[in-house]
Amino acid sequence: MHAGNYTRISEFLLLGFSEDPELQPLIFGLFLSMYLITVFGNLLLILAVSANSHLHTPMYFFLANLSFVDICVTSTIIPKMLWNIQTQSKVITYEDCLSQMYFFILFTVLDNFLLAVMAYDRFVAICHPLNYMAIMNPWLCGLLVLVSWIMSVLHSLLHTSMVLRLSFCTVIKIPHFFCELNQMIQLACSDTFLNNMVIYFAATLLVGGPFLGILYSYSKIVSSILGISSAQGKYKAFSTCASHLSVVFLFYCTGLGVYLSSAATQSSHASAVASVMYTVVMPMLNPFIYSLRNKDIQRALMRFSGRAALKGPIVLGLKMCTGLQSP
Template identity: 70%
Template sequence: MLILFSPLFPGSGFIHMESGNQTRASEFLLLGFSAKSDIQFVLFGLFLFMYLVTVTGNLLIILVICSDSLLHTPMYFFLSNLSLADICFTSTTVPKMLWNIQTQSTIITYEGCLSQIFFFIVFGCLDNLLLTAMAYDRFVAICHPLHYSIIMNGQFCGLLALGSWCLSIMGSLLETLTLLRLSFCTNMEIPHFFCDLPEVLKLACSDTFINNMVVYSATGLLAVIPFNGILLSYFQIVSSILNISSATGKYKAFSTCGSHLSVVSLFYGTGLGVYLSSAATSSSRTSLVASVMYTIVTPMLNPFIYSLRNRDMKGALRRLLSRVVPLSSGVSGGVLW
């Protein structure tokens, strides 16, 4: 589905012959965005800024959650894991892209390409599964509030997080290892800024039937099923909220899942945009823009969504800043925020 089919990695490079016209790649070329030096300079500055904001924002979310005991709840436990996954997700592609822009190089080794594919799928799938766990947490909190502390205990939350990591790694490992059996044609160029699995499969001269079956199976298990789980959870949540008589109660119940719903909409909306743009048009430029939204913009916006829309996060941020930055006696916390 979304994560496993996003169009993003180019490659071409030096190869050596195995038999006939089939080859074994040793290097790929990442064609990226533009060969014009002035545009490259602008792109480097823009993507570097976005990357630094992403890493800083998500690290701050993790720091706030770890340092504030009031946020030691299942929802924020999953949020800290999601922030870590977002940092790793964007770090899989952006540093290499920045290095290529800076050095005017398009080369990535065969091993480096496989590594990118592996980690990109791991953290993309991990985002899917963690968002599903967070949706289930909201479902229990709103639909079964009296049993919340019993169901969402520390051991169960830990197992959900551990299971998400293990499933993501195993699924990605299976997809990546099946690439080792492939031979490639002489044209190794991919018109994107990182090694994307579907684009790499297009370059293969050998039969990719097994690879495609593995991709479809992993997509169903790690993307489609979690997404349906999120939809089912929110269907139950909305049904429960509609049964609340008072408008204040409805607003309070919905506000507890507003930030998560915003992140889910952004994550799957941009991911679906990547998939539809690649299916509807052959323009690599359109696909590149959609991919930037999915792999860079979404992880960058998540910390802002949770910090600006969430009263608990804003309070924790204020308490953290009050400890780190000494406040003058005449300035109250309300003035800062």
């Protein structure tokens, strides 16, 4: 059957996790709480880094960018899911679905690139400490982030353009809580061979490449740490990259676990549940991982919170004085 014989649909149905009406308030409350924690935690981290001049270093510059991307990842998918639960509607338009898929791919791949850039930053800091500021200068840091954005935008645009050529011949029910690329391709009526080839090639190049870069960076880091004579020096060197290593481990393990479980069980519902780990839980945990293991971040957060707490009474007092002086 030719692609021209298909009727182009205008909307999809996002089935979510459960169709049980009794579970909807629980799901709504759970995801709303996680979303608010994610946005508040990452935004607080960005503000703390911006407000503290001692944290205007390459490591914290990349960390602030990572926090911004984490907010964007969850904001791409969670508000729409919450809206559908609140309105008791599962509908998402064709255009909104493509937009959601585009931005989700963009920010997820950007997350991957930023983790690789942060690994390179730790490699330079530990293996070449004397030349660290010369190598990781502001121009290079900005260039690394810019290239990461460009690669992510082009990668996402490629997949979205490939989906545009597909045809969907019936009312499409997506067994997921957002428009996920693999689900879209599996539900298409037209030939998806080229789409699958592009996915495998892009994943190998743009996901496998940064991952190998992270492995190489940490192999050099471990070698340098083992060469340090004092135990205190080893601990200090390791502590500077422990938080990043934890985030890398969770990011790749959860992402890999989703696709392995999906391939093993062939269950779309199981894949949707597993996707929560790297789409919602990971962005929520990142600020806690970095703040709990980093004393600089803890001090910056305390200073920022102290300024905010002090500013409130001062502003209130000024308003009261203004009110007393006015006729």
